[in-house]
Amino acid sequence: MNILKLLREQFAEALSEIVDDPASYAKMVFPSQNPQFGDFQANCAMSLGKKLGKQPREIAAMIIERLSVDGFCDPPEIAGPGFINLKVKTDFLAQQLQNNLQDERLGIARDGRAPKTVIDFSSPNVAKPMHVGHLRSTVIGDALARILKFLGHDVVTDNHVGDWGTQFGMILYGYKHFLDESAYRQNPVGELSRLYRLVSQLCEYHSTLEQLPQLEQNVETAQQALNQAEAEANPEDKKQQKNLKKLRNTLAGAQEKLASARKKIEAVRNQPELHEIATAHSQIVTLTREETAKLHAGDEENNRLWNEFLPACNEAMEAVYKRLGIHFDLTLGESYYQPMLADVVEGLKNKGLASESQGAICVFVEGNEAPFIIQKKDGAFTYATTDLATIQYRVDELKAENILYVVDKRQSEHFQLLFDVSKMWGYDQARMQHVSFGTVMGKDNKPFKTRAGDTIGLESLLDESVTRARQIVDENDDKKPNGPELDSRERQRISEIIGLGGIKYADLHHNRESDYVFDWDKMLSMTGDTATYMQYAFARICGIFRKAGLSREEVRADETTPIQLQHDAERALGLQLLRFEEALTNVAQEYRPNLLTNYLFDTANAFSSFYEHCSVVKEEDAKIRLSRLKLCDLTARTIKLGLSLLGIETSDRM
């Protein structure tokens, strides 16, 4: 049941006699911000007034005359300049709630006409540090998949693992030169990560060294330009002053780059052992590139090693997913598409879309300076080529009509070019969207890093969350009025649920495009917009039933006692519960899980207010008591289902 949708349909119907694009005006029905104006409010009469050159109030009256909502609303009222206020009939609300009691889906409809959707998410680069950005992609992507699937969409989730990239050149080089065999035997992924970090640091050292003269030159040039401009500038001339400011910024930028390069170099030089290694491997940049090229060209040893590394890396990744309760329908890594890449390039060349530029094969997209490079000078295919092949596969083989990429917003240029090029290439039927998200920041306002900066670091992050949650669970249980209720195993199980739920919820409840600061205390707080708060609300309701000595099934099965919504807080909760489908369809339209967390937070708050004003267990009137228990049951199920659609668990007792 989606009351807003119902209203909009009725408005579209009524407006069809007034304008030729009724749907766009029907969209102007919204939930009211203030219950004083009813439950929903339409403001289309104002825009229509301008369009049709009439008084908005007059138009509002015309709309109401044609509107048939009397089955579920009180007579609409016109307010102020021409708002239409709508109040849902309380009997209707009560009846819908009663129907939902016996429905496992809580009255939420399935949309069988939705396009077939592929969701590309998580997609870490194996054997390379999996960072909190991948965790964010994982958590958001998983929530979207769960929600869309629940709404009846045909969804395929695909983990586009980076298992063929240049990191393997580094690992192969590291393996051949710096392997600690016993460490590798004990913990292959840990050792491979170490090798990756070592080699990438050495590569960075050498490439930075190489860039140093240029960076110094840049500072010099910027300084000279500034000096000259300063000497010539007239302090009264605004344009010249603006130019000076620009030149100062350029100089500051160049200085910053130089300083950071010097810092990187110093970091190696300050460790004599590392410096010695770096000096001994002066050709490392070229050599690691060659290792990658050899792997891609089918070199036997490198392919054997790749096949040896991969299972261990996948296993480590799987462990994280298992812990988080994440499942993928497909895990087709980048390597899967390798056999198709040459054809992709050929096809684009044949269509006249790709051409050579400075030795590389590129596609130029109008309005974009940066070309989309699909084959490098040395013949290597790129991240972009693989993504094109992936689109071909998803559209042709998986029959995708809608492809979502849940990826860091820093890759937005890549996706813009990718989508444009695919359209030029002929893949213009499928919808593609970059579901982008911001960076997770540390308290120092720099991108957050897990301690070790690798998969293991990510696991220790999860562990830390559970440890912190355990403190909360212990404290809370210890201070229960009739003494503790949970044994140690129970406490641990609940801590796991709170700890992991807290991390996920923190990722989900922010607007996904925003950066946010990773903050343990906020994340696990029992009050405020957190999973913990919602999980406790759920457990509290379960506790109400224990106190009442009634089973939830009994309450649900009752058909003789209608739900009553007499108190304002009762009615507000009832209306809120009936807005679940609206919240879920909003998530599905914008791919924003925070629209569901907002809804759940509002629901938990509506429940608090209800519980504060309306007695339940102690209510003497048996009919009202049962009606209220029904509301409790519906609230608990809404929270549980809502959290589960975000990949977050609940516990009956906490």
Ligand code: ARG
């Ligand atoms: N492996 C990439 C990264 O870690 C993300 C891949 C996203 N998916 C895609 N089809 N490009 O940055």
